[in-house]
Amino acid sequence: MKHNKLLSLCALLLCALLCLTACAAEQSAPEATEAPAAPAATETPAATEGSEEEMAGMVPGDYYGVADGRGGAIVVKVTVGSNTIDAIEVVSQNETYNTGSEPLRILPGQIVAYQTLDVDLVSGATISSAALLTAVKDAIAQAGGDASLFTGSVPPEEAPADCEADVVVIGAGGAGMTAAIHAAYAGKNVILLEKLDIAGGTSNYSIEGFGAVGDKTHNGLGSDVTAEALAENLTNGNPNGSAAAFTVLASNNGSVADWLRSIGAPLTVAAGQTSVATSREVGELGVTIVSALKAECEKTGVDLRLANRATELVMTDGAVSGVKVSTDAGNYTISAKAVVIATGSFGANNDMVAENYPALKGYGHSCTVGGTGDGQLMVQAVGAELKNLDYIRVNFTYTTAENGYYYYMGSLFNTGAIFVNDQGQRFVNDQGAYGVGLKVVDQGGTGWAVFDNSIVEAVADVRRYKELGLFVQADSIGELADLTGIDRANLTKTVEDYKGYVSNGVDEEFGRAMLNMTFDEVPFYACKMTCRVQGTFGGISTDETTQVLTADGSAIPGLYAAGECANEGTWGANPAAVNIVFGRIAGQNAAAYAGE
Numbered sequence: 152m153k154h155n156k157l158l159s160l161c162a163l164l165l166c167a168l169l170c171l172t173a174c175a176a177e178q179s180a181p182e183a184t185e186a187p188a189a190p191a192a193t194e195t196p197a198a199t200e201g202s203e204e205e206m207a208g209m210v211p212g213d214y215y216g217v218a219d220g221r222g223g224a225i226v227v228k229v230t231v232g233s234n235t236i237d238a239i240e241v242v243s244q245n246e247t248y249n250t251g252s253e254p255l256r257i258l259p260g261q262i263v264a265y266q267t268l269d270v271d272l273v274s275g276a277t278i279s280s281a282a283l284l285t286a287v288k289d290a291i292a293q294a295g296g297d298a299s300l301f302t303g304s305v306p307p308e309e310a311p312a313d314c315e316a317d318v319v320v321i322g323a324g325g326a327g328m329t330a331a332i333h334a335a336y337a338g339k340n341v342i343l344l345e346k347l348d349i350a351g352g353t354s355n356y357s358i359e360g361f362g363a364v365g366d367k368t369h370n371g372l373g374s375d376v377t378a379e380a381l382a383e384n385l386t387n388g389n390p391n392g393s394a395a396a397f398t399v400l401a402s403n404n405g406s407v408a409d410w411l412r413s414i415g416a417p418l419t420v421a422a423g424q425t426s427v428a429t430s431r432e433v434g435e436l437g438v439t440i441v442s443a444l445k446a447e448c449e450k451t452g453v454d455l456r457l458a459n460r461a462t463e464l465v466m467t468d469g470a471v472s473g474v475k476v477s478t479d480a481g482n483y484t485i486s487a488k489a490v491v492i493a494t495g496s497f498g499a500n501n502d503m504v505a506e507n508y509p510a511l512k513g514y515g516h517s518c519t520v521g522g523t524g525d526g527q528l529m530v531q532a533v534g535a536e537l538k539n540l541d542y543i544r545v546n547f548t549y550t551t552a553e554n555g556y557y558y559y560m561g562s563l564f565n566t567g568a569i570f571v572n573d574q575g576q577r578f579v580n581d582q583g584a585y586g587v588g589l590k591v592v593d594q595g596g597t598g599w600a601v602f603d604n605s606i607v608e609a610v611a612d613v614r615r616y617k618e619l620g621l622f623v624q625a626d627s628i629g630e631l632a633d634l635t636g637i638d639r640a641n642l643t644k645t646v647e648d649y650k651g652y653v654s655n656g657v658d659e660e661f662g663r664a665m666l667n668m669t670f671d672e673v674p675f676y677a678c679k680m681t682c683r684v685q686g687t688f689g690g691i692s693t694d695e696t697t698q699v700l701t702a703d704g705s706a707i708p709g710l711y712a713a714g715e716c717a718n719e720g721t722w723g724a725n726p727a728a729v730n731i732v733f734g735r736i737a738g739q740n741a742a743a744y745a746g747e
């Protein structure tokens with residue numbers, strides 16, 4: 152019993168932390184991956200068109216091309232005839248599963264089938280797409296060929312026709328896929344629209360924390376944290392949030408965790424974190440959940456239409472009656488009985504971000520490139536209210552490499568690094584994550600992670616970042632200051648002060664909880680940090696049933712919204728769980744409405 156109470160206390164403390172920081176437990180980069188299955192070699196294609204002189208003139212055989220992807224080297228084996236690309240196999244890669252892995256699955260077949268390197272980059276994974284093409288060109292060059300001659304065209308898609316559905320869901324991230332699946336469970340005919348060439352959205356980038364209480368695993372472990380206690384804790388920690396929304400979240404997050412497990416997302420429970428389900432031991436949280444949701448969409452017959460962008464809601468007599476859709480092949484309209492908006496954040500639309508929080512003008516983001524606020528603007532156009540759009544979450548733990556790729560470095564701070572400004576002074580709680588992001592923006596938006604070799608030795612992610620050349624390294628703090636341009640005297644004093652806090656066990660300046668790194672192990676390292684917009688948690692006004700509301704509080708018939716685009720009152724707490732809980736409610740209620 153005592154043990155259970157201790158677990159409960161840990162759980163509540165952890166909930167409070169999650170509530171304040173939403174995902175403070177994140178410990179690795181969003182680009183971390185699992186290897187996808189190698190694509191099957193494709194059939195031998197037709198010969199390249201053109202005269203003999205124009206042909207590629209290659210020495211037939213297998214060649215290994217290499218290029219830098221988002222997660223490191225991509226190696227492809229390209230089998231060529233004298234004038235043909237006969238097969239492409241990706242033999243080594245480390246791209247993000249469900250995103251960067253998609254072009255490696257899709258493009259080789261297109262290149263071989265149409266004998267062209269003029270294929271479209273896969274939207275949402277353009278870096279990995281371009282890298283795949285560069286690797287293939289490298290192999291062709293090794294074969295003595297001229298890659299610029301492979302310019303066949305991919306045949307255009309057929310123009311889509313107008314059609315009907317019981318329920319249309321817009322946005323195939325965590326919230327949208329969950330809504331679509333639950334509407335399909337209710338026997339409805341469901342179309343799920345996704346504007347990018349890949350499904351998953353920002354949901355694929357969730358790293359670790361999934362708030363859950365009352366699920367079978369926690370119950371089996373003897374956790375006695377109740378939904379009521381969690382709801383109270385979330386309400387107390389978020390004075391701007393809604394107690395009713397937190398009650399719905401806390402009462403349902405356990406059953407959705409059980410549901411996710413049942414459809415193939417092996418969520419585990421981290422030691423001592425009895426109210427938080429995490430998939431850490433089996434892969435990143437988002438990748439695990441998105442993979443399971445994609446498979447369940449397929450199993451339940453959800454008609455997932457990639458590269459289909461919803462542009463406008465159709466209204467009849469004040470109720471939603473359809474959606475206009477745009478594709479490369481043309482536009483069409485779906486007549487629908489109910490519509491769920493699940494289009495995620497507007498973090499990738501810097502104009503909209505800056506309009507609502509001017510200090511963020513010009514800032515980069517770490518959301519899906521699809522998160523441009525389309526859903527918010529579509530519902531506003533039909534009279535819905537948008538609320539709290541200035542509630543934008545910024546994280547300071549990103550670094551940008553020389554090639555422009557950015558990396559999430561939360562693991563540095565979660566394992567001990569300190570954060571200083573160019574003057575060499577700490578200026579926020581280094582472990583504050585989102586809670587301090589906007590304070591960092593107020594002071595210029597950048598700073599330096601400073602740490603010793605113990606962190607590099609202890610953390611696999613950090614070792615990988617070192618290999619990617621993201622750190623400045625020196626044998627003394629003074630030399631580190633000189634190499635980075637940080638004020639030498641201040642940095643030396645900051646490190647000495649900090650060592651004192653570690654030995655006393657109290658951070659007298661900022662109240663940091665983890666005081667473990669002693670700055671005793673050379674070499675010392677520094678890494679330049681830049682803030683990025685990680686999410687936008689205001690949005691479409693809804694009630695706890697996910698109905699979309701106008702400014703006078705009345706519901707727009709047939710219209711529902713869930714996930715990061717919706718403002719249901721959870722105030723950014725536990726967003727990965729919010730998406731699944733409210734996505735399920737939206738799908739069930741849209742199906743019930745469609746059935747009337």
Ligand SMILES: Cc1cc2nc3c(=O)[nH]c(=O)nc-3n(C[C@H](O)[C@H](O)[C@H](O)COP(=O)(O)OP(=O)(O)OC[C@H]3O[C@@H](n4cnc5c(N)ncnc54)[C@H](O)[C@@H]3O)c2cc1C
Pocket residue numbers: 173174177181321322323324325326327344345346347350351352353354355356357358359360361362436437459460461462493494495496517518519520521522523524525526559685686713714715716725726727728730
């Ligand atoms: C790096 C990172 C780490 C995170 N870690 C955690 C964590 O550990 N725990 C946690 O709880 N939360 C975490 N989050 C937050 C969480 O991942 C997001 O809040 C959540 O995934 C958003 O889900 P969603 O379904 O609302 O949106 P998304 O998953 O972004 O899905 C929205 C989809 O809608 C599509 N779309 C947009 N407009 C249109 C249109 N007009 N037509 C068709 N489709 C459209 C988009 O392309 C996208 O695919 C993290 C976020 C980031 C960036």
